Amino acid sequence: MPFLTDRVPKHRALRGGLVKWKPCHPLHEPTRRPGQPDRAGHCAAAPAAAPALNISMVDNTTRSERSRKAAIQAALAILARDGPGQLTFDAIARESGISKGGLMHQFPNKGAVLKALLEHQIEHFDRFTQGYLAAMGKDRPLANLSAQIATLRESITTPHSVAFAILPALVEEPELLAINRQMEAEAVKRIRAEATDPDLSLLRMEAAKGLALSALFGLSALSAQERDRLFERLLDDRQWPGSPEAKKPRTSRPAKKPASNAQNH
Template identity: 55%
Template structure:
């Protein structure tokens, strides 16, 4: 096994160990010693890959970003391109997919943000670019933004365990948010009402 492959394998072991610790014990128990023990590697080997706990937290977030960027690209190529608003439809599906992830992923993200609030800037930059693409393709940029933010609200309320909806109700709302024709009809009806006044 070459050094690059060994290094990537060690990196993945560390990420999976960190996810396991956060899910099982909570973000407060995530230490370099605990990660090394869980991953079955020496602390020195861990620190060769990650110099600090912050570096591990950043790797967790980057791991999630990579996963969802791949999901997004695959969805856009296969299903989203047929939509009149492909970027919006894709991002709604990304939110739906994020809910289906194991809770350990959500805890990892929350744990990382709690430990290193500055890591949020990575998500703000990504979200700003996603929103710009959504607005650029939309006939009604405000409505598209509202739909995207509603999907994000469903995601966040589920991740925080605050969503009062059943899984079926939440899925139905995601379907409604994706349905561009429904929103076009609502926009036309609202416009018609405003011109009658």
Template identity: 55%
Template sequence: MDNATRSERSRNAALEAAIAIIARDGPGRLTLDAIARESGLSKGGVMHQFRTKEAVLKALLERQMAHFEEFSIRYMAKVSGTSANPNLATQLATIREAATSPNSAALALVAAMVENPDLMALPRELEMKRMAAIKEEAADPDLAMLRWAGALGLLLSSLFGMSPLSKDEHQRLFARLLDDAQWTGLGQPATTRTKSAAKSTAKSGTPSAAKAPTPRKRA
């Protein structure tokens, strides 16, 4: 085995150990010593790959983001010719994948958020680009964002142990979020719905205010 291959295996072993520690013990227990124990590498071997805990978190976050970016690319290729909202569909499916995958990118996100909020700039910039693409294709951008936010809420509530929903309920709700047919009737901008409602009211007329009673004259 050459040095490059050996180094890559050590790097991957350290990152897998980091995810295992975060999932089992929480991000607060992630240290270089803990990674060495979990992975079977020496402390020096871990430090050869990562000089600091922050470097581990950054590499872990980047690796998990790359993994789900590959998933997104494959899913986009599959739905681009059939979906009216391929960017939204891809994002919803990717969030669902993160929610159902063990040791998912969500663990890396939480660890980074807890230990160094500045690291969140990496996924935030990517999400801003994705959101712009979702709004661009949507007939009703607000509705598209609500569907995206609903999926993200399912992911985060499950991740933090706050969700009372069963696994089947989660999957059913994700399926509904992904199904454009469930949202077709709402698929128009809010301003258009408001104008339509106003036009309908004007056409039918509004009930006139009740006439105030006239005071009775004294005899």
């Protein structure tokens, strides 16, 4: 059998489609159908198909995340406007425009809704705390204490606060606050580490928490202006003894010694 030369075409149109043969030696081999053996009896494999991108799966994930965010925003709006007693699946469906079946797919029960709301609020206030620290400077004395007090004040000025729904939820879902307790334990640890008087720092933080909770649950007799003034007092390190910026009392000048009468004698 004569050897093939360069005059032999590298591709040959065959019935069933073209398959490009990659030679394992300098000589060229003609194009062969899938499964057709060469002179050595080797068969050309069919070209592998590229994996298809499942566009529908990506779209479904995007729609699901969009629906979840819309449901959370609707629930926050209901809490702020109508109170926790009106937070139902029907109300969320009307507010968000999502079908009740779609909501049940995202949130199997009301506890799941409250858990999602709590996680949403934790993320919101964590971003506020980190932004406050960045603006103030983490190296400032008692920075973590100031950030906690400022965040508690922010919690009562935020229109959509999930705190209204926490108290009723504790009866049926007490484990919902496990994340909050862990975060507060970490905050207390940071505050103690930076303080020269840890007890005083914790007292200031708990006072701020009392101002916030009494306002959130409608138990405070203070006006918004009075409450804001007290928050400012809690934030002002200069007004608290033991803090690095506490006001130092003025020292009186020593009295002048009376002139000695010895000079008169």
